[in-house]
Amino acid sequence: MRRFLLLVLLAVPVTAAAQSSQFGVRGLGQPGRSLSAGATGSGGAFGMFDSESSLNPAALDGITAPTAVFTGVQSLRSVENPAGSESLQESRFPLLLVAGPVRRFPLALGVTYTSYTGRDFTLATADTLSLREVLVPVNDTLASRGGLSDLRLAASYRVAPGWSVGGGFHILTGSNRVQFRRSFADDSYLPVNQQAELSYAGVGLSLGTIRQFAPGLAVAALVRSDRYVSIDRDSTRVARVDLPYTFGLGVRYRLSPRLELGTQGLFRTWSGANSDLQAEGAPGARNTVEVSLGGEYIGDPRRPFRRPIRFGARYGTLPFPLSSGVRPTEFGVSLGSGARFAQQRAGIDLALEYLWRSAGEFKERAFVVTVGVTVRP
Numbered sequence: 001m002r003r004f005l006l007l008v009l010l011a012v013p014v015t016a017a018a019q020s021s022q023f024g025v026r027g028l029g030q031p032g033r034s035l036s037a038g039a040t041g042s043g044g045a046f047g048m049f050d051s052e053s054s055l056n057p058a059a060l061d062g063i064t065a066p067t068a069v070f071t072g073v074q075s076l077r078s079v080e081n082p083a084g085s086e087s088l089q090e091s092r093f094p095l096l097l098v099a100g101p102v103r104r105f106p107l108a109l110g111v112t113y114t115s116y117t118g119r120d121f122t123l124a125t126a127d128t129l130s131l132r133e134v135l136v137p138v139n140d141t142l143a144s145r146g147g148l149s150d151l152r153l154a155a156s157y158r159v160a161p162g163w164s165v166g167g168g169f170h171i172l173t174g175s176n177r178v179q180f181r182r183s184f185a186d187d188s189y190l191p192v193n194q195q196a197e198l199s200y201a202g203v204g205l206s207l208g209t210i211r212q213f214a215p216g217l218a219v220a221a222l223v224r225s226d227r228y229v230s231i232d233r234d235s236t237r238v239a240r241v242d243l244p245y246t247f248g249l250g251v252r253y254r255l256s257p258r259l260e261l262g263t264q265g266l267f268r269t270w271s272g273a274n275s276d277l278q279a280e281g282a283p284g285a286r287n288t289v290e291v292s293l294g295g296e297y298i299g300d301p302r303r304p305f306r307r308p309i310r311f312g313a314r315y316g317t318l319p320f321p322l323s324s325g326v327r328p329t330e331f332g333v334s335l336g337s338g339a340r341f342a343q344q345r346a347g348i349d350l351a352l353e354y355l356w357r358s359a360g361e362f363k364e365r366a367f368v369v370t371v372g373v374t375v376r377p
Helices: 002-010 037-041 057-062 272-278
Strands: 069-080 084-102 107-118 121-131 133-158 163-185 192-214 218-226 228-233 237-242 245-254 258-267 287-298 309-317 330-343 346-359 362-375
Touching: 037 330, 037 346, 037 362, 057 107, 057 133, 057 163, 057 258, 069 192, 133 192, 237 272, 330 362
Parallel strands: none
Antiparallel strands: 069 084, 069 362, 084 107, 107 133, 121 133, 133 163, 163 192, 192 218, 192 228, 218 245, 228 237, 245 258, 258 287, 287 309, 309 330, 330 346, 346 362
């Protein structure tokens, strides 16, 4: 049982296929960003203010009618590591939101379902073992499908014009279906197959606020605690991993009626999981920082939802190193737009993002297309 968990936590990208990212193989996987397509188009710079994202519960105050948001992502990536290079692709649906205002009260309620971490990968290695004093080539394959999901129940309250506060209760759940297979070049040995399902369970709380200090200036703040996640293997408790605190600060400034700029920073204390992962033999975890800067240009201020131009860039560190002493980093640039139609009852947002990730000899480039569909019945 413990050996199988070690295989999962110690996995290192070698030959890969159909995976989210080689930087999501270690630890709990590749963290999600909880952003809508509109916020992604600006590099995440407006994520703390975006009512269609799942980052700041106070942003739900921007919901003026019952709203449903569906987000899909298609990525094409090029991966390089000591084993060679490979081209991969992936499709996923990282965000679903349903929210609306409460009549006669300055209150909005919402439910979101987002990806907390993702662990979709297939790794293949080749080795030679000495069996009965004979060297026998073997091929090993370790595959994982699944990850952690975040179900958020949130509410925002408008304290005064230009000032809202919000809170969220997070249910963290999910599973990893893991399969290990070993085949032998010598047909006299039967293949070895081992399968298991790792299930996750945890809860968290988030608090946020948005305050407008001037007609063109607003500030947002966020704090979140996720405590820990319990890990069961086939219904048997095998581990507990501490999850991070999250602290966020965002600023939005309207430079002119046509141009708005924004920036935000997020700090997560992933190092709390370091000792838990090292106890299982993994390299551990590090605190992460993400900084975003972006803007939105509106061609017609009278119709701000008609094909705005969004742009942005972001830099961040990743929590789970592939090897000790080398911290993974990522940098991305993005461009986006959107449109509303049917009397603002429906809309579509599009974001294009190009990412660079690296950690020593491990490198990755990705072109990511994010599409969001909004419906207001």
